[in-house]
Amino acid sequence: MRKFDETRTQHLISALIDENISAEEMKELNELLQDSPEALNMYLSMTQVDMEMHQDTSLLSHYSDLKPQVKEDLPETLDRLKKSLRLFQLVAAFLLAFIAINYLVLRNQPMKEEVNGSSPGVLAHILKLSEDIKWSKAKAKVGDPIGEEVLIIQKGSINLKYENGAEIKLVGPAEYKLHDQDSATLSYGQLAARIPEAAQGFTIDAPKALITDLGTEFALNVNKQGESKIFVYEGEVVGALLGPDGNTLKHSNLYAKDAVSIDSRSGTLKTLKDTKNFIRIAESPEASLHINQSYVDAVHNSDPIAYWRFNTEDTELITNEMSTSYSGALTGKAKIENGFLVFDKGTKGAFVVDEPIQNINSQGHSIEMWVKPLERSKDMMALASLVALGKPKNNETVKHLAYFGLTPQKSFNRHSPFNFWFASRFPARSGNYGVNCYANQDYKGQHWYHLVCIKNKNSLDIYVNGQLANSVQHELGSGDKAYQFFVGQMDFHKNSWQLHGSIDEVALYDRPLSAREIETHYQSMLEK
Template sequence: MKEFNETRTQHLISALIDENITSEEMNELNELLQHSPEALDMYLSITKIDMEMHQDSSLLSHYSETKPQIKEDLPETVNRLKKSLRLFQLVAAFLIAFITINYLVPRDQPIKQVVNVDSDLVLAHVLKVSEDIEWSKAETKVGDPIGKEVLIIQKGSINLKYENGAEIKLVGPAEYKLNDQDSATLSYGQLAARIPEAAQGFTIDAPKALITDLGTEFALNVNKQGESKIFVYEGEVVGALLGPDGNTLKHSNLYAKDAVSIDSRSGTLKTLKDTKNFIRMAESPEAWLHINQAYVDAVHSSDPIAYWRFNAEDKGLIPNEMSTSYSGTLMGEAKVEKGSLVFDKGTKGSFVVEEPIQNINSQGHSIEMWVKPLERSKRMMALASLVALGKPKNNQTVKHLAYFGLTPQRSFNRHSPYDFWFASRFPARSGNYGVNCYANQAYKGQQWYHLVCIKNKSSLDIYVNGQLANSVEHDLGSGDKPYQFFVGQMDYHKQPWQLHGSVDEIALYDRPLSAQEIENHYQSIQKK
């Protein structure tokens, strides 16, 4: 049996949904679903999202509002509905076949039970377990799924990561119930939370108290007498005292360094001065990227036209290591910190090379970088873009040759949730007729990725951590016009696509890198 491979499994599922899966691929997917809980979890997640998108009633409401009189468009609408029906039938048929194979057909060997949680009900995974842990799920290991259940911790600590990116740390003695993706209950114990933008609105119930996160990092202590203490490290939280009817009686908006106590016995909500006994999420061990000389030498050997390392700056100017041309400028609130280009949450800024970059599209091009998203976002986030020359005035549109970014869970295009996205337009255009390539691989917050996007004359390629994630064949065209280069924002106007996170080791090539070069670059960082 083949081992689970995220990229390969996503390809097989997409082929099934698009109705172009071969019989060999169907057999491969069937085998994966029978033996791999990760593959089954991915299958159910992707098909669920696909069905939700196809059944979005907004398509029909938009159609009825904008084109009520054009009868010629009706067949297209009917075809769209038929396609959704065929998709539903296909998915339903495949699930029935899968259940039949797994549970109704006799087998010579018993099926090994791999997971204890229904894949459809997985809410989080175990991220970390302390050595002294004593809790109700003694057999659970790091990486195991957690569903809708109550966790009782007698001693020690555990870290959970929800599917939406929310991270929770619990220290015993504690009792914590996972309700769904957006809510939980802490009956007693110590808790620390780091909630990304994509999970804003996450709530925690406590005795006659409700804590609603608005995208932040906070801590919560609940004792067995029913008193809840809240402390906010960053961002904003709403702490509420609930009345006898379960509705909010009093509430307080809390910001960084604010703390309150909510007492269910006395029915009080008051400011808390003592903030010494709160726990906090540890900083990610991957907080800063450590680049060795072997990686730098590997990039130099591929002869990029520009290589920006962010080790030094002179009044916001970042030099190009390869030549005196194409120095970049820090714009807005972009900054250099510990050798990386950083875009803090809530800030706006970019790294811009205004000097026209020559011949970047004559023979194709490659953009290489290391990226660490701060968190999963509800909106598009721009990584890099090549744009036509000139700073537009007023409402003039910007023409893009190429752009590279991170998607939200859903957007105006169809794609996997939280994906890497590369698009190309030739000649450079402003919003239409581009060719898209998605990695079909979900990014996570607080994690470094080595990314390379390549534009050939006839294909777009995305590499993630040294391996080809996806390739889209298309006649893309070429030309010798110069372009400007942006990082962190799409252009001078598309600030809503602001990146929040860190970027490092940006290299720009006037040719497509080979698969061997990309693998060598990625592997060289492991060398000592």
């Protein structure tokens, strides 16, 4: 960031006005104008003065041979025209120089990879193909990209995964056209869709019908006679009958278990009672998690100060397997199902350890868990946090030592979309002066991930599925204060950043885990 120096800035602006500024000086001035309000004010002031001076001197020289009354009779429009012209020249010169400099600076830099490794024009990838598939892309295989194109399926089924997380299943015979990340057309065939919150507004056109998804799971059957049948499994969908002008003529808001028929021939939209013949997207193999004894033994061998497994049916008290200290409890709508800690969409709740956790930041710390987000959310989702003790007073915010969570597509920070995020600060603060570490790889809904975040003496590290994803240097200190531990929410106050998904096998360490330990933990899950 460029610091404002009055003398230097004045020199650079003068050089620009005199049209003898070098490329390096232009780059320096550009950075100053972006970083310093004082520099920008000086630039506007000096160019305004130069513009007025240039106007006066040019008029005097141009009309020096004329009688004085001629200047008085000069139309005001000419004055304004010359003033505007001079200003335009200054701005144009500046912009042209700015473009040229940025071109020179960027020309020799390698091009950045597209976010999530995507190539331009790629809308989705093939997630699954049935063995009996017969379709227009006969040589295509799982993992291949799909762009803006028409897919014709004679037989079998295909699952597509959009870059925004939306998943579409098609069963032939079917004709499906991809338009962009947010829209497609099903001319005929059977379709099932699972749309995450981040892809809300996804629309599918059918003959004189429009289906708009509001973050849910639904099915659509379109026959070659132009009848569209919609069934909603979860969430909300808007089904619309389109008029001759292409605009909505009639519409219906559909919720879980609702179904309608839209007939383009008769121009009707009716409730549908028969919902037997709709397809649904099955959960992927990654959606299942079976913790084996080898994994449990590996965690025990690393000696965490706490290890919560959520296998108990007693939701009043979740015990720590490592000692009698640090038992936790569920709050709000958090629950245990099938041995997992579960957070449903639209609810609030957490797993909270009220007992102060001692010395967790004396030598650094590690948080380990298995996580399955159920969607790519448009909001931040919390995994865990270490929070300063004591209830905030008045309008004070909660002070956090560490955040661990999942990012949305965009936030106030710059990061690639749907990222794993670890943030640390010391002493515990309410949001400022922290250090962020992003995994720089995207998470997918309905998948389990083994995650470990670590605060080392001089680095913050994130491991995903046994491998180091990213490491960021820091100069944060350490201390022996105690902290409260949250899972699934950031805290009880402010924005909870509620998780929608499942968590299991949470382990907390008062030291940094080694790379070898983390890999051993993950690999032990692969043992049969």
